[in-house]
Amino acid sequence: MFSSVFSGVLDAFSQDLAIDLGTGNTYIHVKGRGVVCREPTVVAVFQNRRGERQVIAVGREAKSMLGRTPADIQVIRPVRDGVIADFEIAEALLSHLLHQVVGRSPVVGPNAMVCIPHGTTEVEKRAMRESAEAAGARVVHLAESPIAAAIGVGMDISEAEGNMVIDIGAGTTEISVLSMSDIVYARSLLVAGESLDDALVQYLRRQHGLLIGPRTAEELKICLGCARPPKTVQTMEVKGRDLSSGFPRSLNLGSDEVYAALADSVRLVLEGVLHALEKTPPELASDIVDRGIVLTGGGALLQGMDRALRETTGVPVIVAEDPLAVVVSGSARMLEGRLEIETTGLRMNVG
Ligand code: ADP
Numbered sequence: 001m002f003s004s005v006f007s008g009v010l011d012a013f014s015q016d017l018a019i020d021l022g023t024g025n026t027y028i029h030v031k032g033r034g035v036v037c038r039e040p041t042v043v044a045v046f047q048n049r050r051g052e053r054q055v056i057a058v059g060r061e062a063k064s065m066l067g068r069t070p071a072d073i074q075v076i077r078p079v080r081d082g083v084i085a086d087f088e089i090a091e092a093l094l095s096h097l098l099h100q101v102v103g104r105s106p107v108v109g110p111n112a113m114v115c116i117p118h119g120t121t122e123v124e125k126r127a128m129r130e131s132a133e134a135a136g137a138r139v140v141h142l143a144e145s146p147i148a149a150a151i152g153v154g155m156d157i158s159e160a161e162g163n164m165v166i167d168i169g170a171g172t173t174e175i176s177v178l179s180m181s182d183i184v185y186a187r188s189l190l191v192a193g194e195s196l197d198d199a200l201v202q203y204l205r206r207q208h209g210l211l212i213g214p215r216t217a218e219e220l221k222i223c224l225g226c227a228r229p230p231k232t233v234q235t236m237e238v239k240g241r242d243l244s245s246g247f248p249r250s251l252n253l254g255s256d257e258v259y260a261a262l263a264d265s266v267r268l269v270l271e272g273v274l275h276a277l278e279k280t281p282p283e284l285a286s287d288i289v290d291r292g293i294v295l296t297g298g299g300a301l302l303q304g305m306d307r308a309l310r311e312t313t314g315v316p317v318i319v320a321e322d323p324l325a326v327v328v329s330g331s332a333r334m335l336e337g338r339l340e341i342e343t344t345g346l347r348m349n350v351g
């Protein structure tokens, strides 16, 4: 009796969490509060002579140090293409962000739904699970990102009908076809947000003899990037280092040039989607034509990306309302559904 009342009180303090530890950004959703954390998946560490590492900055602050640190400070991106590449640093990042959102000592460790890319190996799943546990999560469930994305945008994927979700993240573009709450076709392209940044770095080097860093390239992409030729040309001042003189130099770059620099990478994404549609069984493909393609991830925000996709495929394209955080919101919904269902003794197939 006492224990059940007491556990009721404790439950009020337990905070169900959904975590999307992405290549570019980490999102955390807390039940009842919404998406409370959107930080770059970046950690700055100081390494002493004995090789011991000490975290000095996390998230936005660490990202701002990229390319600006002395030799004994490293800026690390612990997730590569959706998979943990540096376990110790991923855990440090998660535990820092979790403490930030749920406080130093949560009374009860929270339940967590953690997103993983489709096709994650058992070893990679274990790394993700252990990383969340070590950071303080009590019970860790795993959700496949494409399913979470679909649930996040409110698609009904339980029917025997085809749905396509395209997530353009930092490292990869994930194209998935879902039916009956499961993934029936998936394809991962290595062309995504960072490839666009790289394309801008290469373009400026080749066409203007100007060397820019990845942060400047990303800023340029976010400000002027477009997937279709711009109707009116906008310009932005870009600062970098002149390749021949070695001195700092700036130039005004137009969005028409940015478009030209990004065109090849954008085309690779469009071709990847066409290929996926060709490989989709005909019944499911015709459902997709009726229901449209849902576009998520930061790359969905590239100007004209939705229209370019629509023009290439002939299929309507719907951009998720908050394309960056839709996966974590969907995971939160899955966790809520799962816990309700588990307490009534039923099981739900949520991946
Ligand atoms: P991940 O899931 O891999 O962490 P996100 O979905 O968080 O990736 O998206 C991050 C990517 O989206 C980065 O490459 C970032 O540069 C890009 N991005 C963010 N905003 C925009 C924008 N407005 N236009 C184009 N790309 C954007």
Ligand code: MG
Pocket (backbone or CB within 6 Å): 020, 022, 023, 167, 169, 297, 327
């Ligand atoms: Mg993502």
